């Protein structure tokens with residue numbers, strides 16, 4: 092009989108893990124707290140590891156990317172509190188391999204992956220459903236689930252529970268301990284929202300459209316640090332296990348990679364869950380640790396820790412930007428000159 096896994100959370104980590112599990116011959120069931128699939132999302136970058144994981148999960152063809160064409164002056168600006176704007180070095184100015192997407196683009200591609208294109212069985216998804224209690228026994232995990240719509244509670248047994256329910260994971264609280272043991276507060280807040288329409292250039296006044304934005308993120312910034320991501324038959328993936336935070340810009344890539352790798356480990360260790368979870372964590376941890384550490388350095392770019400650091404960071408970035416932009420501008424001009432002009436009308 093196929094083994095069943097409960098995946099808690101229909102985000103990038105949960106859907107990636109579900110596809111990985113299905114490929115390993117498991118039957119995943121996803122429960123999601125929200126009453127329906129969320130479609131909003133902020134702008135994020137996928138790094139080559141994430142792009143590769145999307146290909147490994149078979150969803151690359153469904154992924155809508157938004158990389159803008161480079162043009163002289165670049166596509167990134169920094170705006171100070173007085174509204175003064177200047178060109179900035181953006182991630183899209185770096186060598187190719189990065190995908191610019193909205194979080195919802197990744198989730199839409201994964202959704203197509205789990206609902207199936209006819210080639211594989213769709214994954215069962217139960218909305219408005221949360222785990223309330225879980226107890227591990229000899230043969231599996233007994234989970235008490237609650238349907239928020241009807242208020243009904245029922246018990247179900249699973250061979251594995253995957254907690255992919257984000258930075259403030261309830262699975263982590265239930266099985267590993269309170270948030271205070273794992274969440275490190277970086278004493279900063281973030282606000283992100285989508286503009287109503289594409290703007291030709293970014294102006295300070297564009298910030299005013301937050302008032303009309305249908306969806307936004309406004310949250311404190313934390314990192315999650317755990318010495319072990321699994322306990323018995325419960326494993327955490329994505330922000331629930333290793334949230335690196337927004338400064339790292341690696342959360343979605345690592346969630347895709349973590350979910351895909353979980354599937355591979357289960358496939359390579361059939362019948363030995365403990366060995367599979369060990370292999371998965373051993374393989375993934377060095378990458379996660381180095382990305383998590385780099386977030387502290389990357390943070391200096393967004394919120395420098397002192398005035399001298401700010402002057403230093405902005406000076407270095409200005410020099411790098413002018414070198415990079417000069418090279419890209421020369422390539423742009425050469426490419427434009429190479430395009431044959433059409434006949435005059």
Ligand SMILES: Cc1cc2nc3c(=O)[nH]c(=O)nc-3n(C[C@H](O)[C@H](O)[C@H](O)COP(=O)(O)OP(=O)(O)OC[C@H]3O[C@@H](n4cnc5c(N)ncnc54)[C@H](O)[C@@H]3O)c2cc1C
Pocket residue numbers: 099100101102103104105122123124125133134135136137138194220221222255256257258260261262281282283308328329330331336337339340341342343344345346
């Ligand atoms: C402003 C901002 C910018 C970012 N920029 C980047 C970037 O450039 N590059 C990058 O790679 N990453 C970026 N990230 C990080 C990235 O978006 C996250 O790391 C990633 O989306 C985490 O996915 P996840 O599935 O682990 O968690 P989440 O996206 O938090 O998903 C968790 C899911 O679980 C559900 N859930 C929660 N509790 C329960 C429960 N009790 N029962 C059932 N369901 C539950 C939630 O409703 C949600 O659907 C950014 C994040 C922010 C906020």
